[in-house]
Amino acid sequence: MHIRRLNPEDAMSFRELRLRALKDHPDAFGTSYEEAANLSIEKTAEKLKPSPDAFVLGAFDEAGKLVGMVGFHREKGMKKRHKGVIWGMYCLPECRGKGVGKALLAEAVKRARKMKGLELITLRVVASNDPAKNLYLSVGFRTWGKEPRSLKIGSRYMDQELMVLDFG
Ligand SMILES: CC(C)(COP(=O)(O)OP(=O)(O)OC[C@H]1O[C@@H](n2cnc3c(N)ncnc32)[C@H](O)[C@@H]1OP(=O)(O)O)[C@@H](O)C(=O)NCCC(=O)NCCS
Known part of the structure; x- marks a missing residue:
């Protein structure tokens, strides 16, 4: 398994993986499948453009297939730039329970820790x-709060836990 930052050339495989995630797990994500499916490949590639404040990491199997992902962006504005979001x-599914998710998240945290002022x-x-x-x-994340009815899908609501990893 190999982890690296995705770039605009990965737009097709990123889009495929992201849409699979949103389709199979609508309850787990704040973005809907329909919203993501409407995003053109050009806009998707734009999201993967190198930036000092944001990245998407991908995990690739031995055959070079993208099997996992995690995104990070730093909040905008002088009063919020000390915070980042995963x-x-x-x-x-076939790659779960093998440490891929943890490896991706640990790498994202490692990179975020290197950002000045984060x-x-x-x-x-x-x-x-x-x-x-x-x-x-x-x-190392901990739950600090809970937002009731944070997501709504049709007539169903989901609460979300708010978690934080504080470098201090
Ligand atoms: C959540 C998800 C990314 C975990 O990925 P994964 O590669 O299976 O996770 P790992 O194998 O790296 O496991 C890391 C830790 O997660 C926990 N974990 C993973 N799968 C678990 C399960 N089925 N039940 C309970 N804990 C689990 C374990 O505590 C594990 O830590 P440990 O190895 O120290 O015991 C994966 O299940 C997934 O893609 N789920 C669907 C999408 C989703 O829910 N995304 C999160 C949106 S907020």
Whole structure:
């Protein structure tokens, strides 16, 4: 397994993986499949452009197939630039339970720690998503709050736990 930063040339495989995540796990993500599916390949490639404040990491298997991803971006604005956000954590079902998710997340945290002035990383996770919560806890995140009815799908609501990894 190999982890690296994705770039605009990875747009097709990134899009495929991201849409699979959103289709198979609508309850786990704040973005809907429909919203992501409407994003053109050009806009998708733009999201992967090198930036000092954002990256998407991909995990590749021996055959070079993209099997997992995690996104990170730093918040904008002088009063918020000390915070970063993890998004889009996902591994293909056949690759789960083998440490791929943890390796991706640990690498994202390592890179974020090197960003000058970055003090903490936040994320949101649906309260009933134990595999994801355990993954975040395993690299040092802690839950500091809960947002009731944070997501709404049709007439169903989901609470989200608010987690933080504080470098201090
Ligand atoms: C959450 C997800 C990314 C975990 O990826 P993974 O590669 O299977 O995770 P790992 O094998 O690296 O496991 C890391 C930790 O997560 C926890 N974990 C993983 N799968 C778990 C499961 N099924 N049940 C309970 N805990 C689990 C364990 O605590 C593990 O730590 P340990 O190895 O120290 O015991 C994966 O299950 C997934 O893609 N789920 C669907 C999408 C999703 O829910 N994304 C999160 C959105 S917030």
